[in-house]
Amino acid sequence: MPFDLSDRSVVVTGASSGIGAAVAVEAARRGARIGLVARREAELAAVLDRCRHHAPRSEMWVCDLADAARLDALVHDLPERLGGVDVLINNAGIPKRRHVTRLTPAEVDAATRINYLVPVHLALALLPGMLERGEGRIINVASVAAVLSSPGESAYNASKAALTVWSETADVDLDGTGVRVHVVHPGVVDTPLFDVPDNDDLVNPVDPIPVGEAAAAVLEPLESDALITYVPGYFADLARAKADDPQGFLEGVAEWVRDERGDRSN
Ligand SMILES: NC(=O)c1ccc[n+]([C@@H]2O[C@H](COP(=O)([O-])OP(=O)(O)OC[C@H]3O[C@@H](n4cnc5c(N)ncnc54)[C@H](OP(=O)(O)O)[C@@H]3O)[C@@H](O)[C@H]2O)c1
Numbered sequence: 001m002p003f004d005l006s007d008r009s010v011v012v013t014g015a016s017s018g019i020g021a022a023v024a025v026e027a028a029r030r031g032a033r034i035g036l037v038a039r040r041e042a043e044l045a046a047v048l049d050r051c052r053h054h055a056p057r058s059e060m061w062v063c064d065l066a067d068a069a070r071l072d073a074l075v076h077d078l079p080e081r082l083g084g085v086d087v088l089i090n091n092a093g094i095p096k097r098r099h100v101t102r103l104t105p106a107e108v109d110a111a112t113r114i115n116y117l118v119p120v121h122l123a124l125a126l127l128p129g130m131l132e133r134g135e136g137r138i139i140n141v142a143s144v145a146a147v148l149s150s151p152g153e154s155a156y157n158a159s160k161a162a163l164t165v166w167s168e169t170a171d172v173d174l175d176g177t178g179v180r181v182h183v184v185h186p187g188v189v190d191t192p193l194f195d196v197p198d199n200d201d202l203v204n205p206v207d208p209i210p211v212g213e214a215a216a217a218v219l220e221p222l223e224s225d226a227l228i229t230y231v232p233g234y235f236a237d238l239a240r241a242k243a244d245d246p247q248g249f250l251e252g253v254a255e256w257v258r259d260e261r262g263d264r265s266n
Pocket of ligand 1 (some may be wrong): 065093194
């Protein structure tokens with residue numbers, strides 16, 4: 001059943017830029033009051049202004065989600081100030097493009113915390129309220145990298161794959177409760193994610209999709225009820241190709257990387 005956003009409260013993490021900012025404004029435009037969360041205050045305030053144009057009761061929380069004490073305080077404050085949380089959009093995330101030979105355990109920890117543990121902690125904290133009301137939606141923004149094992153991003157891919165499997169299992173567990181969990185897998189989107197410092201270059205820069213297209217896909221499960229959404233949709237075919245023949249698919253990826261690097265000696 002489509003989930004109407006009018007007069008609902010929607011929490012969007014990572015709402016200060018990119019996909020999260022676009023999702024927050026679009027959800028506000030559809031009549032929801034928004035709880036925006038991120039670290040950069042000025043950027044978040046600018047997005048809040050845009051949300052309040054449509055939804056005056058929207059609020060923002062300046063919060064480093066990697067800080068356990070701040071996260072704890074946040075999950076108590078969100079439902080109180082928003083009057084419950086109907087939809088949680090776990091969008092905050094960090095990239096980690098690092099060849100495995102140079103990857104550090106600290107980098108793995110950081111990617112795992114923001115991209116997997118934090119979304120799960122937020123979901124678990126807000127779930128009881130949703131169960132009490134007999135309805136709610138949790139939308140987790142993962143990545144096609146979780147499914148296709150993009151080269152040079154093992155820590156990022158694994159964090160998003162963990163989020164994907166958690167979401168799939170949670171959605172099965174919640175069958176019949178009125179609460180749904182969804183996963184969205186964007187491909188390359190035109191956002192500041194690629195400007196985050198301390199990351200390797202992309203193996204092969206591709207034409208990104210516009211941020212509005214990705215934001216629409218993040219909200220799409222509210223209409224379609226789909227457990228998994230790919231954007232662009234053709235990534236579903238690639239995912240099927242990999243599932244059918246993982247070794248052949250990954251050998252093809254290795255060959256492609258060798259070609260891109262012009263290094264035929266490997
Ligand atoms: N762009 C792509 O090609 C692409 C593809 C697939 C999936 N994704 C996923 O889409 C999501 C949004 O990314 P984006 O592309 O829109 O990039 P972005 O513009 O860099 O957005 C990332 C958001 O996460 C927030 N964030 C990061 N670390 C945080 C922390 N410790 N505490 C609180 N907030 C934090 C950032 O806000 P502050 O810096 O203000 O804290 C920012 O609002 C991510 O989960 C990303 O992995 C992106």
